[in-house]
Amino acid sequence: MxxxxxxxxxxxxxxxxxxxxxxxxxxxxxxxxxxxxxxxxxxxxxxxxxxxxxxxxxxxxxxxxxxxxxxxxxxxxxxxxxxxxxxxxxxxxxxxxxxxxxxxxxxxxxxxxxxxxxxxxxxxxxxLSTWQVRFDGGEWEEACGRLVSGGFFDVLGVSPAIGRVFTTAEDRDETPYAVLSYNYWQRRFGGRPDVLGKTFTLHSAVLTIIGVASRGFISETSGQQPDLWLPLRMQPSVFPGRDWLHDTPxxxxxxxxxxxxxxxxxxxxxxxxxxxxxxxxxxxxxxxxxxxxxxxxxxxxxxxxxxxxxxxxxxxxx
Known part of the structure; x- marks a missing residue:
C-alpha cells in the first residue's frame, strides 16, 4: 500500500x-x-x-x-x-x-x-491497499482492499449478504473473484443485487464480483474498513512483477x-x-x-x- x-x-x-x-x-x-x-x-x-x-x-x-x-x-x-x-x-x-x-x-x-x-x-x-479499479469499462476510481485466504470468511464466521464468499477452493488456483463489503456495496452500487457477476479491472486483471459480506461486518481488525477482498492467489496479478507466494532460500x-x-x-x-x-x-x-x-x-x-x-x-x- x-x-x-x-x-x-x-x-x-x-x-x-x-x-x-x-x-x-x-x-x-x-x-x-x-x-x-x-x-x-x-x-x-x-x-x-x-x-x-x-x-x-x-x-x-x-x-x-x-x-x-x-x-x-x-x-x-x-x-x-x-x-x-x-x-x-x-x-x-x-x-x-x-x-x-x-x-x-x-x-x-x-x-x-x-x-x-x-x-x-x-x-x-x-x-490495506488502495487500488485503482474500473467497473464495466467506466472511469478509473479508488477502492481500498486486501488480499485474504480462502478460509477468511469461514474462520471469522461471516456469511454473505448476497452471493457467496470465498472458500478453500480459492487457495488452490488463481481465481479472479472479489467480495465486496456491505457498506461499499451500498455506497457504490446502491445495494443493487445485480452487482453479482459485474466485472472490474485492476491492473491487467479482470475480476468478477461473486458476493457481498454480511451487514455489520467491517474487518478482522478493529477500525479498518476495506471496500473489497480478493483471494491471496491473485497476488501476482494484483501486484505484477512480484512473487510473494513462494520463497527461495x-x-x-x-x-x-x-x-x-x-x-x-x-x-x-x-x-x-x-x-x-x-x-x-x-x-x-x-x-x-x-x-x-x-x-x-x-x-x-x-x-x-x-x-x-x-x-x-x-x-x-x-
Missing amino acids: GGVARSRPGRAGSRPERAWTRDSSRSALRAAHPGCEAQLHRRRYHLSLALGIGANTAIFSLWNGVLRSSLPAVHKPEQLVMLSNPDEAGMWTGRTDGERDWLTHAEFEKLRDHANNFSALMASQTS PSKTMWLHVFGRLKPVVSQAQAEAQANVIFKAGLESFYGPICVTGTPAPVSGSAAQDPAGRAWSVRDAP
Missing part, C-alpha cells in the same frame, strides 16, 4: 537483504483510503519464540475484550488467536534472526494444513497476518505446542537442520547461520 519503502528498523542480530515496506498499523492506515483508517486498541499477549542466542522471535496474540467488542458480526471472537503481531503492518523481504512480526505464504500453508488443534486457520495481507517474503480459531476442547498451551513443532519443521525444511539449542547444524550456503528453533511461551504484556 502507500508509504515509502524503507529498511526494517535495526534489531539485534538481524541480517536484512531488502525491505519493501514497513509501517505501524496506525501510520500505514492513515495514508490509505479515508475509509480504511483504524484506531487499534489491544492488550497483547506476546509469544516468545526463542531457543538460544540469536533465535527468531514472533508474536502470538489473543483477542482481548476490547478488541472483541469492536468486531461486529464476527462469530465467537473469544476463540480467535493471532500468530502474528497485530500492531505492525507492511512487508519484509529478506532474512533475519531478529524479531518476526508476520508470516510467509508458505509458512501459513504449512500451519493451515497440519495444525489440527485449530478448527481452521486463515491469512490476510497485513496492510535464503530469502523469505513475510507479509501475512495469520488468524486461527481454537477447537473448543483444545487449550492454548496445546495449540502453541503443536504450532511450534510445525513451524520449526518448516524452518528446517527451508534452511536445513536446526539444533534444539537454537544453533543451526552445519549446512552449506549462507542461510545456515540464519534460522533458529523456537519455543513458544505466553506472557501477558499490557
Whole structure:
C-alpha cells in the first residue's frame, strides 16, 4: 500500500537483504483510503519464540475484550488467536534472526494444513491497499482492499449478504473473484443485487464480483474498513512483477497476518505446542537442520547461520 519503502528498523542480530515496506498499523492506515483508517486498541499477549542466542522471535496474540467488542458480526471472537503481531503492518523481504512480526505464504500453508488443534486457520495481507479499479469499462476510481485466504470468511464466521464468499477452493488456483463489503456495496452500487457477476479491472486483471459480506461486518481488525477482498492467489496479478507466494532460500517474503480459531476442547498451551513443532519443521525444511539449542547444524550456503528453533511461551504484556 502507500508509504515509502524503507529498511526494517535495526534489531539485534538481524541480517536484512531488502525491505519493501514497513509501517505501524496506525501510520500505514492513515495514508490509505479515508475509509480504511483504524484506531487499534489491544492488550497483547506476546509469544516468545526463542531457543538460544540469536533465535527468531514472533508474536502470538489473543483477542482481548476490547478488541472483541469492536468486531461486529464476527462469530465467537473469544476463540480467535493471532500468530502474528497485530500492531505492525507492511512487508519484509529478506532474512533475519531478529524479531518476526508476520508470516510467509508458505509458512501459513504449512500451519493451515497440519495444525489440527485449530478448527481452521486463515491469512490476510497485513496492510490495506488502495487500488485503482474500473467497473464495466467506466472511469478509473479508488477502492481500498486486501488480499485474504480462502478460509477468511469461514474462520471469522461471516456469511454473505448476497452471493457467496470465498472458500478453500480459492487457495488452490488463481481465481479472479472479489467480495465486496456491505457498506461499499451500498455506497457504490446502491445495494443493487445485480452487482453479482459485474466485472472490474485492476491492473491487467479482470475480476468478477461473486458476493457481498454480511451487514455489520467491517474487518478482522478493529477500525479498518476495506471496500473489497480478493483471494491471496491473485497476488501476482494484483501486484505484477512480484512473487510473494513462494520463497527461495535464503530469502523469505513475510507479509501475512495469520488468524486461527481454537477447537473448543483444545487449550492454548496445546495449540502453541503443536504450532511450534510445525513451524520449526518448516524452518528446517527451508534452511536445513536446526539444533534444539537454537544453533543451526552445519549446512552449506549462507542461510545456515540464519534460522533458529523456537519455543513458544505466553506472557501477558499490557
